[in-house]
Amino acid sequence: MADRFERELMRGSLDLMVLSVLADGANYGYLIQKRVREASGQTVKLEAGTLYPLLHRLEASRAIRSKWDDSTGRKRKWYELTAAGRRRVRAQAAQWNQYVDCIQQLLKPALAALPAK
Amino acid sequence: MADRFERELMRGSLDLMVLSVLADGANYGYLIQKRVREASGQTVKLEAGTLYPLLHRLEASRAIRSKWDDSTGRKRKWYELTAAGRRRVRAQAAQWNQYVDCIQQLLKPALAALPAK
DNA sequence: ACAGATATATCGAACAACTATACATTGTCG
DNA sequence: CGACAATGTATAGTTGTTCGATATATCTGT
Numbered sequence: 001m002a003d004r005f006e007r008e009l010m011r012g013s014l015d016l017m018v019l020s021v022l023a024d025g026a027n028y029g030y031l032i033q034k035r036v037r038e039a040s041g042q043t044v045k046l047e048a049g050t051l052y053p054l055l056h057r058l059e060a061s062r063a064i065r066s067k068w069d070d071s072t073g074r075k076r077k078w079y080e081l082t083a084a085g086r087r088r089v090r091a092q093a094a095q096w097n098q099y100v101d102c103i104q105q106l107l108k109p110a111l112a113a114l115p116a117k
Numbered sequence: 118m119a120d121r122f123e124r125e126l127m128r129g130s131l132d133l134m135v136l137s138v139l140a141d142g143a144n145y146g147y148l149i150q151k152r153v154r155e156a157s158g159q160t161v162k163l164e165a166g167t168l169y170p171l172l173h174r175l176e177a178s179r180a181i182r183s184k185w186d187d188s189t190g191r192k193r194k195w196y197e198l199t200a201a202g203r204r205r206v207r208a209q210a211a212q213w214n215q216y217v218d219c220i221q222q223l224l225k226p227a228l229a230a231l232p233a234k
Numbered sequence: 235a236c237a238g239a240t241a242t243a244t245c246g247a248a249c250a251a252c253t254a255t256a257c258a259t260t261g262t263c264g
Numbered sequence: 265c266g267a268c269a270a271t272g273t274a275t276a277g278t279t280g281t282t283c284g285a286t287a288t289a290t291c292t293g294t
Contacts, residue, residue: 009209009216011129011251011281017220023227030272040219050251052274057250074259074272086231093224095123100217102157103130103137107210110140114203128250128281147241167282169243174281191241191290 006043014046014054016096019081019089022064026080029055055079063088127161131171133213134163136198136206139181143197146172172196180205 010017021032029051036046058064063085069076081089127134138149146168153163175181180202186193198206 006212006216007252008129008132008281009212012125012127013129013220014251015125017223020220020223020227024223024230028272029274036223039222040216043215044219047252048273049253049255049275053251056274076272089227090231093228095126096220096224098160099123099126099157102161103134103213105156106134106137106141106153107213110137110206111210113141114206124282125250131282145241146243164283165242166244166284166286170281173243193241 010044013096014050015058016089016092017046018051018054018058019063019085019092022079022081023086023089026078028069028076028078030076032079058085123160127163130213131163131167132175133206133209135168135171135175136180136202136209139196139198140203140206143195145186145193145195147193149196175202 017036018032021027021035027035029048032055033046033048033051036044055064055066059066059079062082064079065082066077066079069078134153135149138144138152144152146165149172150163150165150168153161172181172183176183176196179199181196182199183194183196186195
């Protein structure tokens with residue numbers, strides 16, 4: 001992330017980011033982290049210390065479910081959406097769009113009122 | 118706000134909301150609150166206990182500046198953007214757009230992968 | 235006179251995110 | 265072969281934001 005704002009900005013929508021990644025298919029922590037990083041053009045660095053507690057919270061709330069994979073040398077914990085999780089992605093995506101519209105409505109007149117640069 | 122998610126969602130972008138309102142012209146707390154509420158179609162309720170500390174933070178960081186108006190019966194504290202505040206609105210707006218794009222990139226394949234409903 | 239809207243403010247609780255740290259394995263480069 | 269980077273998950277402690285509750289005071293309509 002470029003600076004402090006970008007960090008703060010993410011607060012509250014990290015859930016949606018992670019759920020979105022999992023909606024696209026089962027995945028494990030480290031890869032989820034990379035996926036988010038790439039989707040943001042390297043600007044959003046979802047730290048491990050943020051991601052793992054978040055995954056645990058999502059699991060505790062039954063939006064996702066996990067399963068260890070010990071078959072390979074590196075132990076990986078795979079996560080996948082539950083039915084409730086899928087409902088949640090749809091609901092949160094709808095709210096996200098609504099929220100974006102709201103910000104746009106405030107931002108449009110604001111930028112128009114600001115001097116060109 | 119409808120539910121818990123919407124509340125969490127706002128975290129981190131309340132700054133931008135308030136700064137946007139002020140970019141559109143000087144304003145005072147109570148009206149800022151109503152403006153945000155209306156822009157969101159009544160879904161975002163920016164609580165007084167959230168707004169006033171936020172305004173104080175913004176003032177402490179010199180993005181805005183305040184002035185009491187005692188000329189009318191009701192005392193109002195007017196806020197306006199500083200030059201630094203205007204720069205901040207532009208910068209944060211740019212970051213916001215970038216961030217929205219990022220979420221969209223994650224959300225698009227996610228929704229495509231989910232069953233129709 | 236009273237209720238409800240206007241208007242600002244602060245405190246404490248709850249909680250999310252970050253930093254730092256820990257630990258173990260695998261691949262790479264010299 | 266030894267060091268270092270990358271892979272992979274996890275937690276403890278700190279900080280900061282948001283919220284609900286509460287306080288205070290004025291104005292308007294009934």
